[in-house]
Amino acid sequence: MTQDKVISFSSIKIDCKSCNLTTLCLPLGLESAEIGRLEEIIKRSRPLHRGDQLFHAEQGFHSLYVIKTGSVKTFLPEPDGGEQVLGFHLPGEVIGMDGIESERYHCSAKVLETSAVCEVPFDRLEALTHDIPSLQHQLYRLMSKEIGQETDMLALLGSKSAEERLAAFVLGLSERFKRRGFSATDFHLSMSRHDIGSYLGLAVETISRLFSRFQEEGLLKVERKHLQLTNLAGLQAMAKGCGLEPRRQKHGG
Amino acid sequence: MTQDKVISFSSIKIDCKSCNLTTLCLPLGLESAEIGRLEEIIKRSRPLHRGDQLFHAEQGFHSLYVIKTGSVKTFLPEPDGGEQVLGFHLPGEVIGMDGIESERYHCSAKVLETSAVCEVPFDRLEALTHDIPSLQHQLYRLMSKEIGQETDMLALLGSKSAEERLAAFVLGLSERFKRRGFSATDFHLSMSRHDIGSYLGLAVETISRLFSRFQEEGLLKVERKHLQLTNLAGLQAMAKGCGLEPRRQKHGG
DNA sequence: AGCGTTATTTGACCTCGATCAAGAAGTATG
DNA sequence: CATACTTCTTGATCGAGGTCAAATAACGCT
Numbered sequence: 001m002t003q004d005k006v007i008s009f010s011s012i013k014i015d016c017k018s019c020n021l022t023t024l025c026l027p028l029g030l031e032s033a034e035i036g037r038l039e040e041i042i043k044r045s046r047p048l049h050r051g052d053q054l055f056h057a058e059q060g061f062h063s064l065y066v067i068k069t070g071s072v073k074t075f076l077p078e079p080d081g082g083e084q085v086l087g088f089h090l091p092g093e094v095i096g097m098d099g100i101e102s103e104r105y106h107c108s109a110k111v112l113e114t115s116a117v118c119e120v121p122f123d124r125l126e127a128l129t130h131d132i133p134s135l136q137h138q139l140y141r142l143m144s145k146e147i148g149q150e151t152d153m154l155a156l157l158g159s160k161s162a163e164e165r166l167a168a169f170v171l172g173l174s175e176r177f178k179r180r181g182f183s184a185t186d187f188h189l190s191m192s193r194h195d196i197g198s199y200l201g202l203a204v205e206t207i208s209r210l211f212s213r214f215q216e217e218g219l220l221k222v223e224r225k226h227l228q229l230t231n232l233a234g235l236q237a238m239a240k241g242c243g244l245e246p247r248r249q250k251h252g253g
Numbered sequence: 254m255t256q257d258k259v260i261s262f263s264s265i266k267i268d269c270k271s272c273n274l275t276t277l278c279l280p281l282g283l284e285s286a287e288i289g290r291l292e293e294i295i296k297r298s299r300p301l302h303r304g305d306q307l308f309h310a311e312q313g314f315h316s317l318y319v320i321k322t323g324s325v326k327t328f329l330p331e332p333d334g335g336e337q338v339l340g341f342h343l344p345g346e347v348i349g350m351d352g353i354e355s356e357r358y359h360c361s362a363k364v365l366e367t368s369a370v371c372e373v374p375f376d377r378l379e380a381l382t383h384d385i386p387s388l389q390h391q392l393y394r395l396m397s398k399e400i401g402q403e404t405d406m407l408a409l410l411g412s413k414s415a416e417e418r419l420a421a422f423v424l425g426l427s428e429r430f431k432r433r434g435f436s437a438t439d440f441h442l443s444m445s446r447h448d449i450g451s452y453l454g455l456a457v458e459t460i461s462r463l464f465s466r467f468q469e470e471g472l473l474k475v476e477r478k479h480l481q482l483t484n485l486a487g488l489q490a491m492a493k494g495c496g497l498e499p500r501r502q503k504h505g506g
Numbered sequence: 507a508g509c510g511t512t513a514t515t516t517g518a519c520c521t522c523g524a525t526c527a528a529g530a531a532g533t534a535t536g
Numbered sequence: 537c538a539t540a541c542t543t544c545t546t547g548a549t550c551g552a553g554g555t556c557a558a559a560t561a562a563c564g565c566t
Contacts, residue, residue, distance in 0.1 A: 100397035144353035150403035157410035
């Protein structure tokens with residue numbers, strides 16, 4: 001960030017080389033000249049605000065988006081107006097890759113807090129990956145990673161109890177903040193309890209109750225949207241289902 | 254094994270051009286000469302049998318695999334020896350793409366019935382995608398499709414009831430068989446009830462009970478592994494949660 | 507500051523689907 | 537073809553987590 005304004009424009013329009021996300025984002029593994037070529041095709045928007053939508057499911061696909069600052073949720077809109085949340089995305093993460101196949105976005109993306117986002121027109125990126133093998137490789141890697149992460153989520157939803165899910169969720173966020181240079185034990189939840197519930201396949205009330213219980217058990221402290229993890233080991237044990245008592249069921253039994 | 258065996262080698266070693274999967278598989282959109290180049294790098298194995306494992310989670314990644322005939326399940330092995338099933342794969346489908354990112358397979362793959370599989374060494378494929386833009390594009394599309402399908406599965410697990418899940422599962426299989434030229438209403442389940450349950454996040458007993466109930470309701474007929482769909486519209490309504498009574502809950506409440 | 511709207515929390519209650527249990531049916535092996 | 541094993545089915549029971557309801561706390565707005 002720079003001098004005067006709350007969110008200065010210059011902080012948004014910095015180039016990839018000065019962006020501290022090169023170890024996560026598309027430029028990973030590129031040489032300086034190659035990053036320069038990538039920059040030429042990237043559109044940097046003015047800051048977006050809570051609720052702004054990056055793209056809509058079924059809308060024609062043309063760009064990938066990279067979160068630069070802030071956070072974004074992706075979700076599948078439901079006929080009844082609901083939203084099945086698919087993921088929460090932090091700086092350096094690329095979204096929209098599900099639109100390549102059908103040339104329509106498969107899901108929708110909404111900004112959770114004031115955020116800066118880079119738009120990468122896909123046809124130009126694709127052409128560039130043809131010229132720059134390491135960029136091609138990085139794009140394959142990013143898509144592969146996405147597949148692996150969704151796979152892990154399927155396993156979570158398929159076989160973990162509510163408390164295991166929430167513990168894993170909180171630890172996952174912690175890891176991701178840590179890798180971005182933020183505190184791993186003290187952070188802000190930009191999404192609502194409702195969104196967390198949808199993401200984890202649980203009711204809002206369950207999320208609320210579990211946060212309260214985790215707090216009673218000394219695993220963490222919650223105050224509104226602020227979260228402080230006070231017992232990482234305990235949370236890890238809980239996420240693995242190694243609760244002290246020999247739990248045995250996923251739910252309902 | 255060679256000529257004289259039950260499954261003749263010639264049926265396995267046919268090339269991509271004579272394979273009737275070109276509209277699903279990697280060659281989609283390629284010209285004849287390009288398919289020729291792709292063929293050069295593909296390894297065609299002898300037929301595999303039920304239980305044979307294509308790759309193991311955590312094992313070093315080097316190839317994608319394409320199912321040519323038969324079927325394969327992918328799963329995440331669990332510490333207790335269990336298997337969290339991630340998908341069932343039919344002819345023309347590519348698996349192993351989750352290994353690109355970390356250079357280790359993220360999941361395991363096991364053959365469900367006698368199957369033929371093409372092995373595609375990834376480094377050679379990647380090099381070829383650099384030479385053949387339409388192959389590059391097709392690989393992006395295949396990975397994107399995988400992401401979209403997992404996304405749909407997340408939504409299924411996150412918000413559908415047991416009957417909705419099973420109905421959707423059965424209809425999904427139906428669609429995929431149809432596209433491959435098989436009957437959409439009459440097919441063989443190569444996976445166990447246990448695998449179906451794991452895939453859908455349900456207990457084996459629930460699968461069994463639901464199949465029985467669907468049969469009573471005239472939606473389908475099951476006999477062991479043979480399935481006959483007798484009321485597609487009814488199943489579709491059920492999959493959408495438009496059961497006649499206004500169901501309201503995902504489960505348990 | 508005051509007010510309506512929305513998000514979160516907590517309690518009471520109830521159901522779906524898990525677990526436990528046992529039998530039936532199919533499969534593999536000698 | 538008898539035996540052991542595995543898979544599938546069906547029944548009985550129960551509890552995790554959903555739904556309903558209501559109070560409380562934040563968060564816009566004007």
